[in-house]
Structure formats: C-alpha cells, structure tokens
Amino acid sequence: MSNRRTFLKTLGLSSASFVLGVSSFAKGNAVVNMTTDPLSLALEINPFIVIQPSGQITLINPRPDMGQGSTQAVPSLLAEELEVSLDQVTIAQSDGKGKYGNQTSGGSSSVRALWTPIRQAGAAAKEMLIKAAAQRWSVPESECYVEKAKVIHRPSGKSLTYGEVADDASKLEIPKNPKLKDAKDFKIIGKYAPRLDVPARVTGKAVYGIDVEVPGMVYAVMLHSPMIHGKVVSIDDSEALKIKGVQKVLKCERPMPHRTSEAVAIIADNYWAALSAKKAVKVQWDNGTLGQTLTTAAYFKKCAEAATKEGLKAEEEGDFAATFGAAAKKLEAVYETPFLAHAPMEPENAIAHIKDDGTAEVWAPIQGPDWALRDLAGYLKIKPEQIKINVALLGGAFGRKAYHDFLLEACFLSKDVKKPVKLVWTREDDITQGPYRPGMMARMQGGVDAKGNIVAYHHHPIGESIQFQVFKAPSNKPDDWVCGELSQKEQKYNIPAFKISYTHVPTEIPIVWWRSVYASNFGFSQEGFFDELAHAANKDPLKARLELMSDARFKKVLETLAEKANWGEKLPAGQGKGIAIFKSFGSISACCVTVAKQGTGVKIEKVVSVIDCGHYVNPDNVKAQTEGNIVMGITAAVKKGITFTNGQSDHTNFHQYQVMRMNEMPKVEIHIVESGAEPGGVGEPGLPPIAPALANAVFAATGKRIRRLPFDLNTLA
Amino acid sequence: MAAITLDINGKKHDLDIDPKMPLLWAIRDVVGLKGTKFGCGMAQCGACTVHMNGHPTRSCVLPVQSVVGSKITTIEGIGTEENLHPVQKAWIDEQVPQCGYCQSGQIMAAAALLKDKPTPTDADITSAMQGHICRCGTYDRIRKAIHTAAKSKSPKGEMSGGK
Numbered sequence: 028m029s030n031r032r033t034f035l036k037t038l039g040l041s042s043a044s045f046v047l048g049v050s051s052f053a054k055g056n057a058v059v060n061m062t063t064d065p066l067s068l069a070l071e072i073n074p075f076i077v078i079q080p081s082g083q084i085t086l087i088n089p090r091p092d093m094g095q096g097s098t099q100a101v102p103s104l105l106a107e108e109l110e111v112s113l114d115q116v117t118i119a120q121s122d123g124k125g126k127y128g129n130q131t132s133g134g135s136s137s138v139r140a141l142w143t144p145i146r147q148a149g150a151a152a153k154e155m156l157i158k159a160a161a162q163r164w165s166v167p168e169s170e171c172y173v174e175k176a177k178v179i180h181r182p183s184g185k186s187l188t189y190g191e192v193a194d195d196a197s198k199l200e201i202p203k204n205p206k207l208k209d210a211k212d213f214k215i216i217g218k219y220a221p222r223l224d225v226p227a228r229v230t231g232k233a234v235y236g237i238d239v240e241v242p243g244m245v246y247a248v249m250l251h252s253p254m255i256h257g258k259v260v261s262i263d264d265s266e267a268l269k270i271k272g273v274q275k276v277l278k279c280e281r282p283m284p285h286r287t288s289e290a291v292a293i294i295a296d297n298y299w300a301a302l303s304a305k306k307a308v309k310v311q312w313d314n315g316t317l318g319q320t321l322t323t324a325a326y327f328k329k330c331a332e333a334a335t336k337e338g339l340k341a342e343e344e345g346d347f348a349a350t351f352g353a354a355a356k357k358l359e360a361v362y363e364t365p366f367l368a369h370a371p372m373e374p375e376n377a378i379a380h381i382k383d384d385g386t387a388e389v390w391a392p393i394q395g396p397d398w399a400l401r402d403l404a405g406y407l408k409i410k411p412e413q414i415k416i417n418v419a420l421l422g423g424a425f426g427r428k429a430y431h432d433f434l435l436e437a438c439f440l441s442k443d444v445k446k447p448v449k450l451v452w453t454r455e456d457d458i459t460q461g462p463y464r465p466g467m468m469a470r471m472q473g474g475v476d477a478k479g480n481i482v483a484y485h486h487h488p489i490g491e492s493i494q495f496q497v498f499k500a501p502s503n504k505p506d507d508w509v510c511g512e513l514s515q516k517e518q519k520y521n522i523p524a525f526k527i528s529y530t531h532v533p534t535e536i537p538i539v540w541w542r543s544v545y546a547s548n549f550g551f552s553q554e555g556f557f558d559e560l561a562h563a564a565n566k567d568p569l570k571a572r573l574e575l576m577s578d579a580r581f582k583k584v585l586e587t588l589a590e591k592a593n594w595g596e597k598l599p600a601g602q603g604k605g606i607a608i609f610k611s612f613g614s615i616s617a618c619c620v621t622v623a624k625q626g627t628g629v630k631i632e633k634v635v636s637v638i639d640c641g642h643y644v645n646p647d648n649v650k651a652q653t654e655g656n657i658v659m660g661i662t663a664a665v666k667k668g669i670t671f672t673n674g675q676s677d678h679t680n681f682h683q684y685q686v687m688r689m690n691e692m693p694k695v696e697i698h699i700v701e702s703g704a705e706p707g708g709v710g711e712p713g714l715p716p717i718a719p720a721l722a723n724a725v726f727a728a729t730g731k732r733i734r735r736l737p738f739d740l741n742t743l744a
Numbered sequence: 745m746a747a748i749t750l751d752i753n754g755k756k757h758d759l760d761i762d763p764k765m766p767l768l769w770a771i772r773d774v775v776g777l778k779g780t781k782f783g784c785g786m787a788q789c790g791a792c793t794v795h796m797n798g799h800p801t802r803s804c805v806l807p808v809q810s811v812v813g814s815k816i817t818t819i820e821g822i823g824t825e826e827n828l829h830p831v832q833k834a835w836i837d838e839q840v841p842q843c844g845y846c847q848s849g850q851i852m853a854a855a856a857l858l859k860d861k862p863t864p865t866d867a868d869i870t871s872a873m874q875g876h877i878c879r880c881g882t883y884d885r886i887r888k889a890i891h892t893a894a895k896s897k898s899p900k901g902e903m904s905g906g907k
Contacts, residue, residue: 094843094880221839228844229835230828231779231819235845238778246773271745271762299762299769302785372783372791372845372879422781422845423879454784647839651885655842658881681788681877689883690874 076105076152082176082190084111086145089121089130090137091394092224093371093421093428095652095710097137099222100644104141107215108149108208110173111189113223123396123416131395133429133540135612135708138644142706143207150205152196159195160187210642210703219647236392236419237376237451244378244447245274247440248301250291250308251281251460254321254674256535257312259289266307267293272300276308277443282406282435283462283537284497292440298451317535317674323366323466324672326491326534330468333489334361338470338528341505344515347472350524351483354474356563362471362552363735364718365668367464368684369541373422374457379437380447386413387438388447392421394429402431407438425659426540430462430497458684459676463669464541465491465534469552471559474524479564481575483524486513486556488549491534505529509545513553517610519578520557536671542659543711546611550715551664551722551736554607558723559732568723569594569606583700584608584615584639591698592619592635599623602632605723607716612708614640615700618657620693620720622728628741629725631661631693636713638697641704650697653713657695660717662687665740748808752777753821763809767801768792770808771818779819779848783877790876793849794818800856800872819848822855831855834893842880850876854890863894 077085086105090097102116121127129140153173160178161168170181179186210217227233252259264276275294280287291310295301319325351357377391387407393399396416404411421428437450452460467490474483488509494500506529511517515525541547561571569589576582585608588594594604601624608617618636622629634657643649666685670677678684697713722733731743738744750757750770757775771780771794780803783791787802794803795817823829828836831854841847850873857864857872864872869890878886 092843094841094845096842221836225836225839225841225844226825226828226832228841229832229847229851230823230825231777231848232825233844234778235781237782238772297769297773299765299773303762303764370879372781372789372843372877374782421843423843425879451782454786454789651839651842651882654884655881658883659879680786681784682786686877686879687881687883688874688877689886690870692883692887695884 076109076148078152078189078193080190080193082188083117084109084115084176084189085117085119087121087127088118089127090132090141091120091396091418091421093132093394093424095132095137096222096645096648097132098224099220099648100138101141101145103215103220103644104138104145105149107213108146109153111176113215113220115176120418121396122418123400124411127397130397131429133394133426135614135710135712138706139613139708142642146207147205150207151202154202154205155196155199156189156192158199159192163187163192163195216644217642217646220645222648233420235373235422236390237373237422239378239390239419240449241378241380241390241447244449245294245296245444246298246301247437247448247450248293248298248305249281249436249450249452249456250293250305250310251456252288252290252312253459254312254314254317255460255537256286256288256317256321257314259291260311260313262291263309267304270300270304270307272296273304275444276304279436279439279443281432283432285537290436292436294440294444294448302453314674321535321671321674323536323670326532326536327363327466327468329532330489331361333530333532334468334470334487336530338487338489338530339505340526340528341510342514342527343525345524347483347485347524347526351472351474351485354483355477356475358471358473358559358563360471360556360559360734362469362555364467364548364551365670365736366466366536366538367541367663368458368461368669369425369427369464370457370684370686371421371423371425371427374454375428375433375452376450377434377437378447378449379434379441381407381438381442383445385409386415388415388417389434389437390417390419391434392419392424392428393431393434394421394424398429399431399434402435403438406435425542426544427462430539454681455679459679460537462537462539464547465493465538466668467545467548469549471552471556473556473560475560475564479566481522481560481564481571484520484522484560485526485528486549486553487528487530488513488545489530490532491538492531493538493540493544495531495533496538502531502533506531509549512546512611513549518553519581519610520575521577522575542656543611543714546609546711546715547663550607550609550611551718554609554716554719555722555734558605558719558726572608580615580639580702580704581608583702584617584637587698587700588617588619588635588637591637591696594619601728603724603726603728605720605725605727607719607723609715611712611715613705614638614707614709614712616712616716618716618720620717620724622721622724624728626741628739628743629728631721631740633694633696634717635696635698637700638713639700639702639704640707640709640712641702642706643699643709646699649699649709652709653697654695656711656713657717658687658692660714661721664718664721664736664738666737668737748812750775750808750811750816751814752816753818761808764807767794767803767806767808767811767816771803777818777820781845781848783846788877789846790849790853791846793852793876795852795856798856798859800853819852822852829855830896831858831889831893834889834896837892838885838889840882840885840889842882846876846878850878850886854886854893857890858893864890
C-alpha cells in the first residue's frame with residue numbers, strides 16, 4: 028500500500044486517490060515495476076490506472092497523440108476490460124519516466140505494443156474491484172459482476188461503484204494472469220466510436236505545444252545556418268536591437284544526433300518582435316566547402332556509382348548469380364526516391380526552463396517523452412529525475428517530433444537567459460533545416476525463365492542509414508531497418524533466388540524517420556520492379572503476385588483488392604490501373620490506383636486501398652489513417668522533393684515545397700480485411716503501396732515506366 | 745508601438761502593439777486566443793484563417809493597423825462545445841480532424857462558404873477550400889462535412905447554432 032501511495036505522489040495526482048491494478052505485464056508484479064528506480068529508462072511498458080473515490084478513472088497514456096488517435100485507442104483497450112465507457116476514462120500523458128516504459132509514438136506501435144498489457148491492466152483491476160466488493164459483502168466473487176463502473180451482486184442486486192471499493196481493492200494482490208475477454212465479447216474494441224477529443228479540436232480549445240504559455244517566459248526565434256552546418260563568423264545585431272521588445276541576439280547551437288551546428292537566436296518579449304529582428308540581424312557564415320559538398324546531386328551521384336557495384340549482402344535464398352545468369356529474360360533497373368520534409372502543420376516548438384537549482388522543465392509537442400528525457404539528460408548533463416517533461420498535443424509530426432534539436436535549442440537558450448524560453452521554428456526553418464526522409468536509390472535485378480516464371484530477384488538499397496546517422500550504428504554491415512522489412516520472410520514473394528544487399532552512402536544532410544520510414548522508399552522499388560517483372564513474364568501483375576505468394580493473409584488482401592477495385596474490368600481508352608502490396612509495421616496493405624490520360628500526363632481518378640491490420644480498435648480511425656496515407660503517399664510521389672543545390676535547400680515554404688490539396692483529391696475507397704490476427708500498425712502501412720501503384724498505373728495507361736520520384740503528373744517527367 | 749483597438753468576437757481590445765504586427769500574433773499572443781494557428785507565415789496554408797467582416801482572411805500576413813474598425817471573428821467566436829456552429833457539429837459528425845491543427849482555419853473557411861452559398865457544389869467546395877493545407881490528409885472528410893453542414897440548415901435557410 029505504501030508503495031502505491033508513493034507512486035501517486037510521483038504522478039502529481041491527488042493523494043486522496045488510489046492507484047489500482049495495473050500492471051500486468053512483464054513481470055506480473057506491479058509493485059516491483061512501479062518502484063523501480065526512475066533513472067532506468069529501459070523498462071517494460073508499465074502504465075497504470077488511477078481510480079479516485081469520486082469514481083474518476085485516469086489512464087496514464089504512454090503514447091502522445093499526434094493525430095493518430097492514441098487518446099482514443101489506448102483508453103479503449105482499458106475500458107473494454109474494465110467494463111467502463113470511454114467517457115469515464117480521463118487521460119493523463121506520461122512524462123517520460125522509466126516506470127512507464129516505452130512512450131514513443133512511432134513505428135505504428137501504440138496499439139501493437141499496448142494491446143496485451145493495457146487490457147491485462149484493465150482485467151486485473153476489474154478482478155481486484157470484484158474481490159474487494161465481494162469481501163465487503165461477504166459473498167462469493169462468483170456472484171458478482173461488473174457493469175458501467177460498478178460491481179454488482181447478482182443475487183441481491185446491490186452494487187458498489189468502483190470509486191467506493193477502490194481503496195480496498197488497491198490493498199489486494201495484483202492477479203498475475205487476469206482473464207482477458209474473448210474478442211467476440213468486445214463492446215468497444217473493433218467498433219466505431221466518435222473520438223472524444225474531436226470537439227476540443229474543432230472549437231479551438233485543444234492545446235497544442237505551440238499554444239502553451241508559462242509565467243515569465245520570453246520568445247525565441249532561430250536564425251539557422253542556411254547551409255545547415257556553416258560556422259558563425261560575425262553577428263551584426265545593431266538594427267535588430269533597435270526593435271522594441273528585442274532583448275538579446277546570441278550565438279547558440281543546434282544539437283543534432285550526428286553533429287552540433289552553430290546558430291544564432293533572437294530573444295524578445297513577443298514572437299513578432301523576435302521574427303522582425305530575425306530579418307534585421309546580419310550574420311556572416313563560414314560555409315567552408317558546404318556549397319560543393321552539401322548537395323543532393325552529389326549524394327545521388329555517389330549512390331549511382333554504388334549502383335554499379337555489389338553491395339553488402341543482407342540475405343540470399345537460392346543462388347541469385349547463377350539463377351539470374353541462366354534466366355531467359357534479365358531485367359535491371361535503378362529506382363530513386365527523394366529527400367522529403369515532414370512539414371507537420373504545427374512547426375517545431377518547445378518551451379524550456381532551466382532553473383537556478385539545476386533542474387529543468389520543458390513543455391513541447393514531442394512524440395516520445397522517454398526519448399526526450401534521455402536526450403535532455405544527456406545534453407544538460409543532469410539526472411532524469413531532475414527533469415520534468417510536459418507533453419502537449421502534437422499538430423502533426425510524421426516522425427519529425429521524435430528528433431529533439433528544437434527542444435535542446437530551447438534548453439541552450441533558457442540556460443543563457445535564465446528564464447523559460449518559448450522557441451517557435453518558422454516554416455522556413457522546418458523546410459530548409461531538416462531532418463528529412465532520406466533520399467535513396469535502389470538497384471534492382473530480376474530474371475524470368477523460359478516458361479515465364481519469375482525466378483531471380485535482387486533488391487539492392489543504397490543510401491544514408493538513419494541508424495548510422497542518428498544512432499551511430501556501424502557502417503560496415505547492412506542496415507537492418509532497410510533490409511529487414513524487404514526480406515523474403517516479410518514480403519512473401521516465393522521467388523527461388525532472392526537476394527537483398529545494401530550499400531551505405533553517407534551524407535551530412537540531416538535525416539530521420541518519416542511516415543513509414545524506409546518502406547516509403549523501397550516499397551516503391553520493390554513493387555515498381557515487380558510490375559516490370561510481371562510484364563516481362565507476360566503475366567497480369569495481380570496474378571503474378573498471387574502465383575508467388577502462399578501466405579493466406581497476403582492472398583486475401585490481394586483478392587479483396589481485386590474484387591473491390593474491379594481489377595480486370597475493361598477500362599475506357601486512356602485509362603490504366605496499377606497495383607502494389609507491401610507489408611510494414613505488422614500490417615499488409617495493398618492498393619489499386621486508376622489513372623486517365625490527360626494532355627501530356629495523367630489524372631489520378633481513384634485509389635482503392637485494402638489493409639489487413641489484424642485486430643484494430645476503431646474501424647473509422649483505420650480508415651482515417653489510411654486516407655492520410657493516401658494523401659501523403661501521392662504527395663510524396665508527385666510533388667517536389669527536397670533538393671539541396673550549392674549547400675542550401677531549394678525550397679523554403681509551402682509556395683515551393685508543395686503538398687497535395689483538396690482540388691487534387693482522387694476518389695478514395697478503403698477496405699479492411701477482418702483477419703482477427705494480432706494487431707498490426709495502422710498509422711503508416713497504408714503509405715508504401717501508393718507510389719508504386721500509381722507508377723504502375725501510369726505504365727498501364729501510357730507505357731511510360733516511372734522509376735524516379737517525384738514525377739510530374741502533367742508531363743510524366 | 746501604438747494604441748490599436750481590435751474588435752474580436754464582438755469584444756473590443758485596446759492594445760499597445762507594433763501596428764505592423766500581423767493580426768495572427770495579436771490574436772494569439774496579445775489577446776490570448778490560441779485557436780487560430782500559425783502554419784506558414786505567408787498565406788500559403790490557411791491555418792491562420794479568421795473572418796474579417798465575415799470574409800475569410802489570412803491573419804498571418806495582415807498587419808493589425810489594417811483591421812482597425814473591422815469585425816474580426818476567430819474559431820472561438822463561432823461556436824463552443826456547448827453551442828456548436830453547424831460546421832463544427834458536422835466536423836464532429838464526420839470525424840474530420842486527425843491532429844486537428846489546421847481545422848480552425850478549415851472550419852472558418854467552410855463557415856464563410858456556407859454563408860455565401862448555403863448549398864455548395866463540389867466545385868464550390870474545392871474552390872473555397874483548396875487554399876488550405878491538411879498534412880493529415882482529411883480533405884475527403886472536409887468535403888463530406890461541408891455537405892453535411894449544408895443539409896443541417898434550419899428550414900428558414902439560416903445556419904443554426906453559434907452566435
């Protein structure tokens with residue numbers, strides 16, 4: 028009991044409430060997990076439930092919401108087992124401390140990772156509440172059941188609210204193996220429910236990171252190096268300091284995982300003054316040779332050179348060289364995908380307060396408070412328990428807000444000015460500074476035998492490694508983030524000679540995960556090239572895939588797609604359909620794109636997307652995420668990517684870095700395959716098949732093969 | 745600095761600010777209404793859209809000195825959770841938002857559209873909304889929600905709810 032009260036204090040919740048049940052999971056013993064030294068940042072997930080005497084139920088949600096719906100999905104898992112309704116669960120966001128385990132929204136992992144532990148937590152709490160009520164009534168537990176946050180004694184009809192028995196329940200042993208509901212009895216999971224956070228989001232009341240204010244704060248804007256890594260030679264702030272409200276102009280730094288760059292910041296008592304001063308500050312930069320070296324053309328040139336050589340072998344089934352050598356038809360092609368900015372609608376921002384006593388408090392829209400805690404502790408050289416992280420809602424993120432340069436910049440500035448500093452990046456900072464989805468290349472080889480069978484396949488990804496640049500992973504072995512998901516085990520193409528290689532080409536352009544990570548690059552090369560192989564084999568692209576796949580779930584996804592997209596129907600002249608399938612983050616997604624010739628290019632008429640994500644929480648949210656993946660997938664295929672010429676991004680804001688808008692929306696249809704399998708991801712898997720299906724549709728309609736993204740829909744160039 | 749009086753959501757605010765400060769920052773950081781969002785700072789994305797005398801306007805490029813005497817309405821001024829504007833209600837019915845960050849601007853544009861054209865066609869909707877970026881990709885639902893809001897009008901043809 029005393030332990031549980033201790034946790035409560037660390038949570039900052041009222042001491043009149045009781046932590047209940049909760050955990051489950053890994054070690055089956057909540058008390059041990061909960062009292063683990065918060066210094067440790069590597070624990071199993073261990074969120075928990077607080078039930079107050081008032082009956083209020085609070086879930087400590089370990090996954091920040093960036094629009095993917097974790098504030099509905101996670102409490103749904105709890106509410107299902109605890110037998111309460113969603114509106115009875117209050118959500119508090121975890122603060123990064125080790126006892127909550129992994130807290131990063133990324134890798135489409137929230138429901139996948141929490142599916143069992145949160146349900147077990149709810150089930151354990153329910154069993155404890157029943158036991159406490161039964162003891163108070165001196166009746167057998169078997170005569171009691173729960174409904175709508177009450178324990179009810181069936182024979183007598185008497186009841187106690189969860190709040191009324193919470194204190195007693197919290198003194199009981201936590202059941203090690205609570206009984207989980209059978210899926211057929213789910214009332215919440217798998218059913219439509221409106222998201223309870225939507226009303227706040229449509230009335231201007233939802234508080235995003237950029238909306239947070241704290242007493243005594245000052246505003247900051249960054250003047251980043253135009254060539255990202257240039258050095259500050261001199262700063263002329265004479266004009267800037269004349270602007271009313273401007274307090275200070277200082278040299279500072281932008282800490283990134285692979286290097287720390289020099290920067291300049293303007294501190295002011297309001298944001299507009301700081302922004303105005305940014306235009307008035309004159310900085311001389313020493314860019315060294317960045318003008319020659321920091322270019323995407325130079326990077327892709329190195330990638331192209333690598334594409335003429337063998338890479339590091341990651342996997343080989345059969346004998347690729349021999350099979351390819353003996354093939355009747357040999358195909359070789361190089362595919363290319365550009366660097367991309369995430370461009371979440373809410374620009375990067377953070378408030379940091381480094382206090383006189385050496386402790387730190389931050390408020391920020393970040394995807395992973397646990398990662399942020401690690402980064403902050405490392406950067407500030409203080410202990411995690413000296414840091415308090417407040418996670419606000421994220422106005423989009425797509426991977427960007429799990430990279431903490433902006434957060435550490437705010438820390439640097441607060442340390443200097445000794446006040447809370449609210450730093451807000453401009454859109455220009457966001458688009459010109461990275462980090463970006465890495466631009467990548469892929470060398471493809473494939474062979475078809477005399478009977479028309481696809482017998483040899485070699486996928487050779489080339490380019491910068493996120494694990495190398497962000498985590499300093501060794502460069503001398505294949506990047507498993509790249510190669511792992513391209514494996515035959517994952518993608519299920521039973522081609523007899525199947526090989527994956529990798530060549531690392533480094534760049535100083537900052538890169539990081541972007542929605543669906545490398546699947547967004549190599550889904551394109553895999554599925555575009557497979558289409559080429561199918562045509563070389565004189566086979567229908569869908570049938571060619573079905574022939575090579577024996578996995579029932581893949582087949583079902585393809586068959587569903589064929590039916591829903593009317594694959595095989597006779598199309599009007601000038602129209603074409605393309606398909607693609609890709610497994611990522613535990614889910615299988617396929618799509619069919621229909622295009623129609625229009626002038627010198629094509630128009631996207633329709634996208635039909637099918638996903639098998641196993642068990643899911645809210646079908647409407649699966650659809651919403653897939654809609655988003657379609658829009659972002661098309662944008663990535665046909666809008667300009669990020670290019671660096673002479674050391675600088677060629678695009679600065681949305682007038683140049685264009686994204687898809689409503690007038691470009693095709694008809695969209697989404698279908699969920701009900702496999703009842705373990706939950707897969709939902710936030711990302713819909714994206715990888717979009718670009719290749721589109722490119723394959725362009726080929727079907729026009730005969731033009733697209734191997735390089737982006738391409739212009741109007742000219743197909 | 746100058747004394748500037750702004751009329752926001754029917755309330756007068758006497759402010760001592762730079763007359764060139766864009767309305768967006770006056771609304772957000774001086775008046776303290778955070779529902780209007782910063783997205784690009786150059787009228788490209790629509791996140792900052794408010795109504796100026798009933799017309800949708802990009803507040804991120806509009807100096808406050810140019811709006812003195814105008815009636816400004818922000819997302820907070822068209823409806824609340826207790827008294828939703830029909831467009832806000834339709835946004836809930838169609839579950840439009842994902843992250844929701846751009847939706848204040850989208851809703852302000854949609855509300856202005858429906859005032860001008862109570863039963864907009866798909867082309868009307870596209871024309872009114874294509875200046876707004878949603879990176880979450882909610883465009884289809886926005887279109888549906890505008891049609892839903894159009895159908896929810898009272899028999900008199902007036903938009904109900906909100907003030």
